[in-house]
Amino acid sequence: MEIKKGLEDVYVKETEITYIDGELGRLYYRGYSIYDLAEFSNFEETSYLILYGKLPNIFEYENFVRSLKESRSISNGLREFLKSVKKDANPMDVLRTAVSIMGLEENTHVYSISDQSIVNLISKFPTIVAYYIRLKRDLEPVEPDPELSHASNFLYMVNGSKPSEEESKAMDVAMILHMDHEMNASTFASLVVASTLSDLYSSIIAGISALKGPLHGGANYEALKMFREIGDVDNVEKYILTKLSNKQRIMGFGHRVYKTYDPRARILKTYAKLLAEKKGGEIKKLYDIAEKVEEIGIKYLGSRGIYPNVDFYSSIVFYSLGFEPEFFPTVFASARVTGWIAHILEYVKDNKIIRPKAYYKGEVGRKYIPLDSR
Template sequence: MEIKKGLEDVYVKETEITYIDGELGRLYYRGYSIYDLAEFSNFEETSYLILYGKLPNIYEYENFVKSLRESRGISDRVKEFLKSVKKNADPMDVLRTAVSIMGLEENTHTYNVSEQSIINLISKFPTIISYYIRLRRDLEPVEPDTSLSHAANFLYMVNGTKPSEEEYKAMDVAMILHIDHEMNASTFASLVVASTLSDIYSSIIAGISALKGPLHGGANYEALKMFKEIGYIENVEKYILNRLANKQRIMGFGHRVYKTYDPRARILKAYAKLLAEKKGGEIKRLYEIAEKVEEIGIKHLGPKGIYPNVDFYSSIVFYALGFEPEFFPTVFASARVTGWIAHILEYVKDNKIIRPKAYYKGEIGRKYIPIDSR
């Protein structure tokens, strides 16, 4: 009996959504290179591609963008919930519960994904997240601006000012890079629920719950904590060598699929550098620390196939754009929700309930003893 811990290398479905070449460090969405999409596309167009399998024509694109922009607002019930939450609550718990309320409002009972449900989930995640960010800062929430793109509006609602072109592009690219990544833990969690023919909101809540974990969506938070703990570039070598000597992980390094440099990390490094140069101060210092960590980490771990992953530089990009570290997983979720939905739609076309086996190794035939004789 071979038990594959973590279901490593176990295939659960065929897909036409995402292809990863872990040996060469390549990533494709629906056959398009992630490098091309990051350079030429935007979050809305890439979301359409992921969901519907093709790049939209101008009519399809404009209708999709219009639907997203017009659906950004959240209900009074969701707003009241967000106002009632303690300021030290885990942001992923807040997002998860707000999505539950959305499901209640839509009154979904069984699997029946409407186009409006898809639009609502993608468009409202940033509004929920930014609303709670503002409340935690003792600031008035900013309502969505329908004249702005998805990424630009997200930053506007968080910071209260319209982003610069550099900030918008960094946010937009970061969201493209987080839209999907094949059969990761949160996508699989979403599929397990969807395979029972439960409703779309329940499936997405499962994805959020899995993404909350520090080994998945919380890894970029841990990477930034490491950079801050190092403090200054002259401390990097001693810090990293000490962690390696004690067999501790270098946060933001290593990936189960990639055996070389994560292509998403390559792209985000350029935007982290751009933002560091524009903003200076702490952001520049953290970027310089990250570069040094990368240099020393690759020297010692590269021969083992361990390189920077997407979390390494996304932590600096998100921080530079105005997000507190504890909100990084929610930003991840605001992009990944598109991928979750796409995989759910693909799986249930030929649905089979996901029900693996566990190999029993306990005793058989134990004699029951009444409680007063134990």
């Protein structure tokens, strides 16, 4: 009996959503190169592509954009909940509970996926995150602006001012790059719940819970902590060698699928550099450290197929756009929710409850001893 720890290389379904070529470092959404989508598309169009399998025509695109804009506001019940949350709560716990409240408000008892529930989840995630960020900062929440795109509005609600074109594009690209990545831990968690024919909100809550882990959605937070811990470019090589000699991980390096440079990291590096040069100060210093970590890390790890992954430069992009590190996973979730929904829609078309086996290696036939005789 071969035990596949972590279900590595175990296929659970066929998919037409995302294809990863780990050897060549290529990523495709519905057959379209991630490089083309990052350069020419936007969050709204790519979301439609991921969900429905094709690029929308102008009518479909405008209807989808309008639906997202009209659904951004959150209920009074959600507002009151967010105001009641302690300021030191884990933001992913807050997001998870907020989605539970959304499910209660929609009164979903059994399996059902409506177009409105899909739009609600995608459009409201940023509003929930931004609302809690503002409250945590002792600032008044900012209401959504229907004139702004999805990515621009997210930044506007977080920072209270309309973002520059460069900031909007960086946010848009970052959200596209985080939208889906085949059968990762959070997507699989969502499918496990969906396969029982539970409701969509419950399935998404499972995804959020899995993404909260530092080995998944929290890895970019750990990467930024590493850059700060290093402190200066001159400290990089010694820091890396010490980590490697102690058999410790270099955060933001390595991926189970990619055996070369993660294409998402390549794209995000461009935007991290752009934002660092524009903002200067701490952001520029962190970028310079990251670039040196990349150089030294590849020098010692590249021969083993270990290169920067998406978390490496996304940490600097998110931080430069105004997000505190503890909120990085919620930004990730605000993009990945589209992928979770798409995989759920695909799986339940030919549904079978996910029920793997565990190989028993314990004793059998043990004699029960009454409590007073033990």
